[in-house]
Amino acid sequence: MTTSERATPAPTLRQQWTVGDATIVSVVEAETAHIPPEFFFPGVDSAAMKEQPWLVPDFVDEHGNITLRVQAIVIDQPGRRVLVDPCVGNDKVRMLPFWNQQSFPFMENFAAAGFDAESIDLVVHTHLHADHVGWDTHLLDGAWVPTFTSARHLYTEAELEFCRQADETSGEGVYGDSVAPIVAAGLADIVDGNTDLGDGLRLESTPGHTPGHVSLWLESGGETALITGDFVHHPAQCGQPSWLEVGDQDAKMAEATRRRMLARAAELDALFVGTHFPTHPAGRITRDGSAWRFVPVT
């Protein structure tokens, strides 16, 4: 990355959406603008990005560079509070310099949004990349300890295995510092990729980006929402679903999953919450020729 790309302070505005009797809240860790698109989408340049003018200025700047966000999503239901994908975390040793040994004010943002760690009942991980599990643990007296101590933490077996293997080959220790302490504390549950979590919440297997990737559907009061995880990274991929993200482990499967889920979200008129979508991360998916368009709720 160049020096022009740096994380901007998290937006202070509380972003939330109502779906039936549930409230969906974004808690931002960092949002970064002016990223050359080829950094995340190999072979896609800024000129290609500008061919979808509807992306400017909320998701792409006037030069064709992109904005991305790292955020966790809280789903507040009557009697249950669910946290999805708790970001990068602090003090973790990571290969990417902008994730390495960070000191993000995430827990401050979390508190400002009205939440405390003990109030989380369930932590859902769409997958176990470093930017989706970080806050599950924090450093205390030199040891990684669970943050959400009252919560069950859900994992798929395929994702646990993928994450364990990555620790051996990547030089990072995501499993060791962010998953193993949860398992050791007895707070982990292994679930199938297609699982009904009750109260209108349902996991759907969405492999491709990683082998055990899942997305989360919410149905309440006749309304539907979808928390994507990383089957899509940026609104530009709605118009260009064949654009691969650099981390997509199985390119063909990732594209097939992306197309299937975009089509389904459009059909259901679901509130589509893009896990890495910046600025206005929730909206609707509409058909646009042979592809789709993301229409944000502002």
Ligand SMILES: [Zn+2]
């Ligand atoms: Zn990922």
Ligand SMILES: [Zn+2]
């Ligand atoms: Zn991610």
